[in-house]
Amino acid sequence: MARKTPRKLPGRREDGATTKAQILEAAGAVFAEKGFDRATGKEIAERAGSNSAAVNYYYGGIEGLYAEVLVEAHRRLLTYDRLVALAEGPGDPTEKLKTLIGLIARTITGPATASWALGVLGREILSPSPAFAVLLKQEILPKKLVITRIVGQILGLSHDDPVVTRCALSIISPFAMLVVGNKQIFTQVLPGLNPAEPGAQDAIVEHFQRFALAGLAATAEALKSAAH
Structure with a gap:
């Protein structure tokens, strides 16, 4: 699965690891509830307390995010x-x-x-x-x-x-x-x-x-x- 190179978001603080982890946790909950097809980057970002652009920034899009969630789920x-x-x-x-x-x-x-x-x-x-x-x-x-x-x-x-x-x-x-x-x-x-x-x-x-x-x-x- 192709991954886009993330662009730096204006005004982003140096807490990227925390934000990325929060997005992953929120995405896991949404994907578990709704499945990949019915999940949206907007809802995931809102649950993570972030903005929609963060999904693209950290994971290259919802497809890349879902792949990371699957891998993390198996690791758990x-x-x-x-x-x-x-x-x-x-x-x-x-x-x-x-x-x-x-x-x-x-x-x-x-x-x-x-x-x-x-x-x-x-x-x-x-x-x-x-x-x-x-x-x-x-x-x-x-x-x-x-x-x-x-x-x-x-x-x-x-x-x-x-x-x-x-x-x-x-x-x-x-x-x-x-x-x-x-x-x-x-x-x-x-x-x-x-x-x-x-x-x-x-x-x-x-x-x-x-x-x-x-x-x-x-x-x-x-x-x-x-x-x-």
Whole structure:
């Protein structure tokens, strides 16, 4: 996505970083509520306490702003640096994957559910925009590579083996459903997924970990049987 070179606005104070961050937060809330198609730079600027020209100045337009919001939303679930630190840190691959699942599950079922990050990502998953290409390149593919390497280490396979890809899909899919799902519908149909209930979040995290690791163990056993 092309980015325009911003022009300096007359009389702008040296508080650009704060203003830019305020615009990003306001944009996240608007995009989560209305989606990209119905959001306007004017409304976003007003919520940020700025003027309409600031969207163009800092982000090259609403398209560039939306792409930045998508990237930031994904980072709030799990940053690439934290993921790499986990993957390259001490411990065996199975424990690393268990820790990773716990991090993501607690983020999605925790306070982040009240923020705009999940709303923006949920809308984008259901109806991808041109900005998805930016999200894919900057966040999704680099993180996917780290995760599939961990899964591959557990199974003794290359990260790009089809078996690893299928296993990664099974591990990630429940989180995608929680991101796109309406919380009220989920708690009505599947009340056991309401993290607000006492002890529910821990139970949800442990369940996701147990299912993922049991599935990988079964897959590894099937691979071993097929090799003989």
